[in-house]
Amino acid sequence: MAASNSLSLSWSDVEVGVMHGLRDWTMASDELNRHLSTWMGLPVSDAEALGQIVWAAQSDSPLSPASLARQIGMTSGAVSVLIDRLERAGYVTRHREGDDRRRVIVRPTAAALAGTERFLDFAGAEIAAAVRETPDDELRVIHAFLRRMVHAAAAANTRLREEPVSTRIDT
Template sequence: MSDRDKDALLRQLGEAVRRMGAQSVLSGAAMARHVGLHPTDLEVLDLVFLRETVTAGELAAATGLTSGSVTALIDRLERRGYVTRRRDAADRRRVLISVVRAATAPIEAAYEPRRIAMQALWSSFDDQTLQGVTDFLARSTELLARCTRDLATPAPAVSDTTEPR
């Protein structure tokens, strides 16, 4: 493949990833409305679901939210019965957050038609392609997580170097 062809392919990939990212955000917002949650609350609930047990600090790092915002978010999810908090037996200073599977069952049911459709689509690809896509997504997601953490760090103040008039 020529450099020009590779550049064109990378541009197409970048645009496809942007479209998928935008559609994912819009689809997530629609699902959040459907299940009566704020989109950020639904996404954080999914992070807890995927990790099984997580700390508030880990959620803050993953989301770029402040510790106060994460605490308020966890409070909302706990009031709705979606998560529980418990002290870490190994380190009593840490609080572990876990999903209450019985409470999230209706949300899982709402996602089931999408899961089935995605599974059918993904099954149409050969194993090598699926391995490549899985690697691409895992590495891209980790890069985005690092970018999120970087954005959570306040940018240095910009000094005004213009002279007064």
């Protein structure tokens, strides 16, 4: 990691445009999540968690409560309460898996899958078309770039989690 102030560096127009594009995508994605919360009748944090649970299950990599907590930036206790709400709403179930039955996995219910599928059918057409219409060679470059961005953000997040709060603020 460079020890310089990133904002004091000289940025090209393309670099600035990419950073603005990433910010714009993040904002648009956040708005879509708010619409999903309304669609599913859930608080925004619950809809975000449900989206992660559905995505993980469909990717055949279901989440434990601890993994979900890390992904959405909540404590394990807060995620436990959130999962309780999603269970009561009929959107998730907890399953004990593994030989020792200690590992708990959160899985979406059929109702959650049907609701999110209806949402994506209604709201995801333009996004799917944008991806499908992009040539494979461009997608490979974008994918590699996004992996680097995720890695960089994860490194920054790890550093921020590990640094004591008292060293962050000048008093």
